[in-house]
Amino acid sequence: MSLDKQQILNWINECNLTFARERDHLTQLDADIGDADHGLNMNRGFERVAEKLPAVAEQSMSTLLKTVGMTLLSSVGGASGPLYGTFFIRAASAVDGKESLSATDFAKLLGAGVDGVVARGKAQPGDKTMCDLWWPVVEAANQAAEQGKSISQMLPQLTEIADEAVVSTIGMRAKKGRASYLGERSVGHQDPGATSSMMMVHALNQVVQGS
Amino acid sequence: MKKLINKVEDVVEEQLKGIHLAHPELHYNQTPRYLMRRSASDKVALISGGGSGHEPLHAGFIGKGMLTAACPGEVFTSPTPDQMYECGKAVDSQAGVLFFIKNYTGDVLNFETSVELLHMDGIAVGSVLVDDDVAVKDSLYTAGRRGVAATVLIEKIVGAAAEQGASLEQCEQLARRINNRSRSFGVALSACVVPAAGKPSFTLADNEVEFGVGIHGEPGIERRNYQDLDSLVEQMFGEIKDCPEYSRTLRLWDRQLGEWVETESVTESFHADDEYIVLINGLGATPESELYGAFAKVHECCEKANFKIARQLVGNYCTSLNMEGFSITLLKADKEILSLWDAAVNTPALRWGC
Numbered sequence: 001m002s003l004d005k006q007q008i009l010n011w012i013n014e015c016n017l018t019f020a021r022e023r024d025h026l027t028q029l030d031a032d033i034g035d036a037d038h039g040l041n042m043n044r045g046f047e048r049v050a051e052k053l054p055a056v057a058e059q060s061m062s063t064l065l066k067t068v069g070m071t072l073l074s075s076v077g078g079a080s081g082p083l084y085g086t087f088f089i090r091a092a093s094a095v096d097g098k099e100s101l102s103a104t105d106f107a108k109l110l111g112a113g114v115d116g117v118v119a120r121g122k123a124q125p126g127d128k129t130m131c132d133l134w135w136p137v138v139e140a141a142n143q144a145a146e147q148g149k150s151i152s153q154m155l156p157q158l159t160e161i162a163d164e165a166v167v168s169t170i171g172m173r174a175k176k177g178r179a180s181y182l183g184e185r186s187v188g189h190q191d192p193g194a195t196s197s198m199m200m201v202h203a204l205n206q207v208v209q210g211s
Numbered sequence: 212m213k214k215l216i217n218k219v220e221d222v223v224e225e226q227l228k229g230i231h232l233a234h235p236e237l238h239y240n241q242t243p244r245y246l247m248r249r250s251a252s253d254k255v256a257l258i259s260g261g262g263s264g265h266e267p268l269h270a271g272f273i274g275k276g277m278l279t280a281a282c283p284g285e286v287f288t289s290p291t292p293d294q295m296y297e298c299g300k301a302v303d304s305q306a307g308v309l310f311f312i313k314n315y316t317g318d319v320l321n322f323e324t325s326v327e328l329l330h331m332d333g334i335a336v337g338s339v340l341v342d343d344d345v346a347v348k349d350s351l352y353t354a355g356r357r358g359v360a361a362t363v364l365i366e367k368i369v370g371a372a373a374e375q376g377a378s379l380e381q382c383e384q385l386a387r388r389i390n391n392r393s394r395s396f397g398v399a400l401s402a403c404v405v406p407a408a409g410k411p412s413f414t415l416a417d418n419e420v421e422f423g424v425g426i427h428g429e430p431g432i433e434r435r436n437y438q439d440l441d442s443l444v445e446q447m448f449g450e451i452k453d454c455p456e457y458s459r460t461l462r463l464w465d466r467q468l469g470e471w472v473e474t475e476s477v478t479e480s481f482h483a484d485d486e487y488i489v490l491i492n493g494l495g496a497t498p499e500s501e502l503y504g505a506f507a508k509v510h511e512c513c514e515k516a517n518f519k520i521a522r523q524l525v526g527n528y529c530t531s532l533n534m535e536g537f538s539i540t541l542l543k544a545d546k547e548i549l550s551l552w553d554a555a556v557n558t559p560a561l562r563w564g565c
Binding site for chain 2: 037076182
């Protein structure tokens, strides 16, 4: 099966519900090694996105994703605003002219989004950031697409990889962002940004499996 | 936990409404959010910003001889690019716009985006990164030194230069020079309560302090035993005095090329017989009396090191909500810096000579 615009819309709305539900959890993770605002910021950003979506629902998938990115950029703040904003804006350009995505298109969407995040944040593997989750997820998506798997076939595997990647951030020492100032003391805590990214992968899987 | 707030989501709006009502000389633009001087000026516009929770930084420093405008973000969260972009357009008088950015990943990402947007509109724009926190030893394993209380000194001194008609280039160079001559170090006796979290970010025993904290309620670089004020100040002063020169790569906006260029920048060394501006800054929940106690010891440490205190400032200027603790900042001054420091300033939180 392919991924259509309605599913992308449902995905974003599911992200909004997720961040409303997980707001305090994400904020607590951030309080441990950062500045205790990640849950509130993601919640605020996706609430604004959900308000804006109906107005662009009839437009192209690319316009839709770009609106998500621009809205996050102008409502989240902090580091996660520009990073998630860039993810969706770059993802939008990767699906220009498409109304439904094959597994290969979807892997490209993820890859372009993550490349954008890396270009902005300059993270390297092991820095304890959301990229430590996205790199293995993108790699698995590319492999699955090459093997001819459909999006609904690959997503359960991507959620498993995301879950493992989030756990792997616990042992890492942060080298980027606010947590980097804690040095060794950042070890032993799960990265809040990787956790919100993991939730987005789960939200997509839920939407795709449910439809 | 009791807090003088209503709804967590509305806390910044509630407080900005109060600032605006208490200081009608500031114009408040609600969407997007920024505060600016009402009186028009043909000088270089200086804009600062960052997360809320550091009051009086930054809105408290808008006025004659200091900032033109400030863009407050959510609590401890940097503002968004549209705020700085719209603010920059509103205050530009053709003389150019200079942003002061404290070195935190979020601030840097958002401010840099707004610099690019203003440049695309044909506005002469520049940015200066403040990174004075010597608690952070290197930028190889961290996001680099944090921008903390030296921000206040830089905004005051560059503000005076702009008021006297300095060009955008001159303001930029002066700000970078002051930043390279500023060192800060902070400690916390207890954590602050971020409204969204509703409880202290960490807890400390009576005999413990967080050594080397920034201004976002996070723990410091290490937890140390606490004996008394004098020994704590000695340790902090030692970190500032003995800090070696620090080299890092900074991104500067090249207005001709319209792109960011990376340049090596090195901090200046401190020596005996140099003159200093000393700032003892409360983090929000430290009594002023205790800050004066700290200044007394810093004064003694300076005498011992033969550092001449040319000017001093003691109080809450760059806070971290209700964090109990303080920071020490030393700026190696010269004649020009001192003369600009003494120039008249008239803002809600800093006022002299007028």
